[in-house]
Amino acid sequence: MAERAPTILLTGINGQLGHQLRAALAPLGALVALGRNELDLSRADSILEALERHQPDIIVNPAAYTAVDRAESEPEQALAVNAAAPALLAQWAARRQALLLHYSTDYVFDGAGERPWREDDPAQPRSVYGRSKWEGEEAVRAAAPRHLILRTSWVFGAHGGNFLKTILRLAQERDSLRVVADQIGAPTSTALIAEVTAALLRDYLRNPAGFAYGSYHLAAQGETSWHGYARFLVTEAGRQGYALRLSPADIAPIATADYPLPAPRPANSRLDCAKLRQTFGLALPRWESGVEQVLAELGAQPQQKDIQ
Known part of the structure; x- marks a missing residue:
């Protein structure tokens, strides 16, 4: 790598993860942070024009x-x-010997069984979304020798829409909730994903030739159901002083079959993150700590806006 600061192009800065990555990656180089108006991933001409x-x-x-x-x-x-x-990103990166870091999802698996999924387990997506993400992974692996693919699950943060913010809003509006209890995974905060991303890029910049490229699973430690997740966050929100209309006991468990949706959800979204931890020497926190941090951040936002 040249002595000049590397140019880092970040897509999707208005999304919940892109928003978090913008702050985490800024110290690592000359950050070019683009939203859909500057780089529209649905248009090949927009992608190539931004890269060039x-x-x-x-x-x-x-x-x-x-x-x-x-x-x-x-x-x-x-x-x-x-x-x-x-x-397209991978093909351009390969021509310029650039690194492509791409994110994927537990939806590439069919959700069967109870064992956490490993990186080399066969992908059998059951939804259009899962298939599209799997095809994106395969394209990156095929085209870009210098790539990192980070599969994650149940992503949430203080920015953008997600399950945590929906449940928090409903807990302030309703007297009871029904939440699916037979899908298991690890809620993973955008802050954790961004922190790990920055750590991996620092490793890469120190030694591109010796870097451990490839696909890795990245999720918080522990596991829960959506129902368990909802009950924990309502408990914690109450502890942090949020005004709620319901208590954890008012959140009833239901089966996936009781809440039909167009796209099937994986019953087993557990991800085995041993490869990431061992390869890069990373310690991943439990999912509950991320929930606590985001609730604290959301609770502080009105005061922050008043100051501004």
Whole structure:
């Protein structure tokens, strides 16, 4: 790597993960942070024009089509953003010997069994969204020798829409909730993903030739159901002083079959992160700590806005 600061191109800065990555990656180089207006992953011309203009040494791509249910009726759009766009990014990165860091999902697996999924387990996506993300992974692996693919699960943060913020809002509006209890995974905060991303890029910049490229699972430690997640966050929100209409006991467990959706959800979203921990010497926190931190951040936001 040249002595000059590396140029890092970050996509999707208005999404929940892109927003968090913007702050985490800024100290690592000359950060070019682009939203959909500057780099539209559904358009090949927009992708290539942005790459040629900025000539990045590192491409970090959290942008994705994430409307899981809508993807069932919009497969072309999902495949364009989640499969064709990463292929273009990877091909450009290979020509310029740049690093492409791309994010994927537990939805590439069929969700069977109870063992945590390993990186080399066969992918058998059951939804259009899962298939589009798997095809994007395969395109990156095929085209870009210098790549990192980070599969994660149940992502949440203080920015953007997610399960935590939805449940928190409903807990302030309703007297009871029904939440699915037979899907298991690890809620993973955008802060954790961004912190790990920055650590991996620091390793890469120190020694690109010896870097351990490849695919890795990244999720917080522990596991829970969506029902267990909801009850914990309501308990913690009450402890932090949020005004809630319901208590954890008012959240009833239901089966996936009781809440039908267009796209099937994996029953088993557990990800085995041993490869990431052992390869890079990382300690991953439990999922509960991320929930606590985001609730604290959300609770502090009104005061922060008043100060500004």
